Amino acid sequence: MVLELHDICKDYTRGKLTVPVLRDINLTVEEGEYIAIMGPSGSGKTTLMNLIGCLDVPTSGRRILKGEDLDGISDNRMADIRNRQIGFVFQTADLLPGMTALENVALPLTYRGVKKKERLARAKEMLERVGLADRMDHKPNQLSGGQCQRVAIARAMVGNPSLLLADEPTGALDTQSGRQVMELFRNLNEEGVTIIMITHAPEVASCAQKTYLIRDGRIQTGGAV
Amino acid sequence: MFENIGLSIQGIWNHKLRSLLTMLGIIIGIASIIAIVSTIKGTNEQIKEQLIGAGNNVVTVQLCQGSEPYEMQYSSIPGGVPVISEETRAKLANIDGAVDATLYTQRSWTNGLIYHQNSGFSGALRGIDSHYFSVNGYDIYLGRDFSQQDYDGFRKVAILDQSAASGIFPGENPLGQVIEIKKEPFTVIGVVARSSTYEPNISNYEEYVTYLGNDSGAVYIPGVDWPMVCQYDEPQTVDIQAATTDEMTAVGKSAADIINEGLSVGDDSNLTYSSSDVLERAQSLQQLANATNQQLVWIASISLLVGGIGVMNIMLVTVTERTREIGLKKAIGARKGRILWQFLTEAAVLTSLGGIIGVLAGIGMAQVVSRLSGSPTAISVPAILLAVLFSMIIGIVFGLMPAVKAANLNPIEALRRE
Ligand SMILES: Nc1ncnc2c1ncn2[C@@H]1O[C@H](COP(=O)(O)OP(=O)(O)OP(=O)(O)O)[C@@H](O)[C@H]1O
Ligand SMILES: [Mg+2]
Numbered sequence: 001m002v003l004e005l006h007d008i009c010k011d012y013t014r015g016k017l018t019v020p021v022l023r024d025i026n027l028t029v030e031e032g033e034y035i036a037i038m039g040p041s042g043s044g045k046t047t048l049m050n051l052i053g054c055l056d057v058p059t060s061g062r063r064i065l066k067g068e069d070l071d072g073i074s075d076n077r078m079a080d081i082r083n084r085q086i087g088f089v090f091q092t093a094d095l096l097p098g099m100t101a102l103e104n105v106a107l108p109l110t111y112r113g114v115k116k117k118e119r120l121a122r123a124k125e126m127l128e129r130v131g132l133a134d135r136m137d138h139k140p141n142q143l144s145g146g147q148c149q150r151v152a153i154a155r156a157m158v159g160n161p162s163l164l165l166a167d168e169p170t171g172a173l174d175t176q177s178g179r180q181v182m183e184l185f186r187n188l189n190e191e192g193v194t195i196i197m198i199t200h201a202p203e204v205a206s207c208a209q210k211t212y213l214i215r216d217g218r219i220q221t222g223g224a225v
Numbered sequence: 226m227f228e229n230i231g232l233s234i235q236g237i238w239n240h241k242l243r244s245l246l247t248m249l250g251i252i253i254g255i256a257s258i259i260a261i262v263s264t265i266k267g268t269n270e271q272i273k274e275q276l277i278g279a280g281n282n283v284v285t286v287q288l289c290q291g292s293e294p295y296e297m298q299y300s301s302i303p304g305g306v307p308v309i310s311e312e313t314r315a316k317l318a319n320i321d322g323a324v325d326a327t328l329y330t331q332r333s334w335t336n337g338l339i340y341h342q343n344s345g346f347s348g349a350l351r352g353i354d355s356h357y358f359s360v361n362g363y364d365i366y367l368g369r370d371f372s373q374q375d376y377d378g379f380r381k382v383a384i385l386d387q388s389a390a391s392g393i394f395p396g397e398n399p400l401g402q403v404i405e406i407k408k409e410p411f412t413v414i415g416v417v418a419r420s421s422t423y424e425p426n427i428s429n430y431e432e433y434v435t436y437l438g439n440d441s442g443a444v445y446i447p448g449v450d451w452p453m454v455c456q457y458d459e460p461q462t463v464d465i466q467a468a469t470t471d472e473m474t475a476v477g478k479s480a481a482d483i484i485n486e487g488l489s490v491g492d493d494s495n496l497t498y499s500s501s502d503v504l505e506r507a508q509s510l511q512q513l514a515n516a517t518n519q520q521l522v523w524i525a526s527i528s529l530l531v532g533g534i535g536v537m538n539i540m541l542v543t544v545t546e547r548t549r550e551i552g553l554k555k556a557i558g559a560r561k562g563r564i565l566w567q568f569l570t571e572a573a574v575l576t577s578l579g580g581i582i583g584v585l586a587g588i589g590m591a592q593v594v595s596r597l598s599g600s601p602t603a604i605s606v607p608a609i610l611l612a613v614l615f616s617m618i619i620g621i622v623f624g625l626m627p628a629v630k631a632a633n634l635n636p637i638e639a640l641r642r643e
């Protein structure tokens with residue numbers, strides 16, 4: 001078991017008003033699973049993803065990642081978990097514009113004190129794996145949107161995370177490059193990577209082994225579709 | 226750490242204009258401080274060198290009444306003040322820490338005494354012995370030195386220093402020319418110049434001011450000729466060269482003691498030979514110069530404060546602009562401390578760079594001021610290091626608030642921001 005969520009609730013307080021965003025979420029993710037999360041805009045998908053990715057803490061409920069209870073852990077521990085256990089891919093690639101593709105991919109490794117030479121070697125390996133060996137020294141503005149997203153996937157994968165989280169990774173791409181990126185995710189999953197992906201497109205979700213539908217902050221009855 | 230510094234420099238380079246404008250306050254502040262400090266140090270060194278005679282370490286021992294040098298008032302030398310003999314001079318030269326000693330008689334202002342073709346010369350006149358030039362750091366520049374025959378034969382010969390030579394004989398060769406000293410004709414046989422490593426030995430503030438004003442120079446004649454030209458015998462003065470600057474005070478005191486042994490004046494006359502403690506005088510002059518200039522340093526520090534606030538302002542803007550970058554770095558596992566360090570390093574590198582530019586500009590400013598006003602400057606290495614260190618500290622102090630703000634950014638909100 002990579003991840004267990006038990007009765008997760010998340011409220012946002014806006015002034016005096018408390019808005020419940022997530023309600024009683026229960027979810028388990030097994031090693032090597034590929035899970036898609038769908039749902040209308042504003043239903044709480046990104047909020048859930050942030051909770052899984054240790055970017056945020058729930059109002060109540062328990063999260064267990066790789067056997068570690070995430071309840072009440074420190075800020076620094078959360079940062080370390082994000083660094084070692086989680087790989088994030090966002091809707092927009094969010095590469096640092098001043099760095100080359102290679103340096104961007106190597107960045108997470110600096111946060112765990114890997115030596116520069118090894119960092120770059122591992123980043124290079126990752127870039128080869130996503131098919132961008134010939135674009136290593138390009139800056140993000142010299143890459144297409146699809147290539148940027150592949151660099152971002154390489155960055156998420158460079159530290160061998162337990163979980164690869166993707167929030168609408170193809171949302172900002174045209175169909176052609178979107179398809180390439182989805183292909184990449186499927187390949188990674190076939191190599192054993194555990195993936196949780198938020199998406200709006202049903203054909204994207206069809207790649208996944210399980211699809212959950214979130215509506216109004218709850219996982220729709222029936223669980224996996 | 227070094228990587229952070231490298232990245233910071235790259236960031237500064239990528240925003241050249243903005244970085245320069247940010248650093249401007251620091252640059253101006255540091256530049257003015259360095260300029261002021263260089264001028265202070267230059268003035269101090271000038272005072273010190275001129276008062277204590279850089280290189281030659283000469284102490285003057287002269288007859289004093291109370292604490293002031295004894296003044297001849299058209300009277301003969303007071304009774305009981307003996308002639309200082311050659312033996313005593315040799316004894317003085319053998320004091321621990323002394324290199325050599327010279328005996329001479331002088332009139333520092335000779336209005337109406339020395340003429341050349343009806344134009345008067347008003348400078349100093351000194352009757353010297355054969356040790357004078359070496360003790361006081363003069364080299365023969367033209368012609369020759371006084372010879373033993375000059376002394377033995379009471380020859381009427383004179384040596385001029387450069388100021389006197391150019392004052393009395395503008396554009397002419399002074400060698401072989403005749404000047405009249407108290408109506409006696411003296412032939413000029415040489416011109417002396419200060420050795421290049423040497424600055425004049427000035428023993429009091431008045432002389433220092435006179436020196437800085439216009440130095441009309443000095444005429445030297447053999448000491449034995451003194452009675453021919455001066456109605457009254459002036460008391461003799463001794464210049465002793467000490468081996469090191471630090472020994473000057475001690476050497477001067479022992480010399481005065483030795484000479485005073487031969488003195489048989491009444492206690493109420495208040496007459497003694499004493500050495501002018503030039504080190505002490507130099508220090509009090511330096512303190513005077515420091516006190517005025519330190520106020521300038523405080524004023525310049527205000528511009529550093531303003532510069533620091535400018536840095537804080539720009540850093541806050543930078544943090545806002547780079548919200549997404551910060552959010553992303555946190556999302557992929559950067560700890561708070563790392564973000565904090567990144568921004569602190571950036572601020573410190575920025576202000577240190579400003580400090581370095583300011584130091585260079587300050588040295589330039591000091592040179593310009595020195596050219597325009599003639600005040601000397603000297604570069605102070607500790608002051609430079611301190612200035613750069615201080616600007617770095619400004620960066621850290623004023624960068625702290627923006628850096629804390631960056632470190633505390635909520636990554637979720639930072640990432641949501643477009
Ligand atoms: N920081 C916040 N403060 C208050 N409300 C918030 C905050 N973040 C999210 N919400 C609210 O929570 C709800 C869920 O937001 P979330 O971003 O999780 O939706 P989503 O399912 O990802 O939508 P989309 O598909 O548009 O990305 C929304 O109604 C949103 O307004
Ligand atoms: Mg969302």
